[in-house]
């Protein structure tokens with residue numbers, strides 16, 4: 001492989017005002033204020049330490065995720081973005097901030113715009129009061145649409161909304177119908193919708209209630225029906241289903257996230273953040289930071305895991321990731337028996353050059369990807 005041309009930078013801001021009962025992200029809950037400037041100092045020091053590894057790359061994208069990065073003092077965000085831009089040459093194609101609806105005030109959004117943020121990913125999660133309550137969210141049903149309207153008014157040309165399917169204890173719509181939140185998202189003015197099925201992670205509050213038999217979750221078949229109806233509703237509304245959980249209006253796919261699925265390099269900064277580096281000679285390395293804040297803040301303890309991979313392993317990973325996207329993978333990269341199996345089960349379509357997942361393939365994406373990448 002030639003020298004990678006560019007790098008995406010991810011920054012994790014771990015603080016949240018409360019812990020959602022389904023959340024398994026690296027999160028720190030505080031009631032008052034997070035240490036805005038001290039954390040900026042940590043991340044900037046880490047940027048300076050890590051950047052030499054990505055020397056020669058231009059800056060492709062920046063993504064601030066969390067946690068709740070929209071809670072970070074906008075002045076700190078501005079300084080951080082300036083520092084990243086000063087570190088790598090080039091103009092990023094996309095600068096995204098994940099935003100809690102309650103942070104989307106006119107003043108904050110103006111500050112983000114002035115700092116160079118081009119895209120917001122707004123954690124609406126649902127347009128239904130009962131679902132928001134069941135998910136334990138800290139915003140009310142009007143906050144999501146108000147945030148989208150305010151972001152449009154503030155001049156953001158690129159907006160994504162997150163929607164969670166399968167809130168516990170809430171009756172799903174009749175068979176074949178998409179949830180009201182999906183129709184609302186499609187009509188809200190966003191150009192991108194990320195749809196996640198609620199997953200119950202062991203170490204969360206929902207995980208505990210589930211083990212005790214006290215969480216009324218949907219059956220797998222009900223979730224699959226919701227996924228299918230969601231697909232039909234969003235594609236009928238003009239969205240392209242381009243990755244298992246991602247829908248975009250034409251030309252509005254998420255650029256930063258696309259790097260994760262196509263083997264683009266990324267530098268992850270902050271608590272729990274993951275990095276991916278490719279060796280020009282083939283193969284490369286992945287590493288991620290500690291999920292605990294105190295360990296992250298100590299450079300000697302920051303690194304939680306570092307693994308290397310060779311060219312063959314990378315090729316298998318890219319096959320696995322490619323089968324989670326509508327672009328699929330090159331026909332020639334898939335072993336003949338695995339391709340025949342996927343075609344026989346209606347999981348992929350073959351256009352002669354590429355194998356692309358069908359809707360059924362998206363539904364069974366993990367099994368499909370595992371089988372094809374052998």
Ligand code: SF4
Pocket residue numbers: 015016018019020023024025027066067068
């Ligand atoms: S707001 Fe997001 S990151 Fe924070 S606790 Fe809730 S789900 Fe987790």
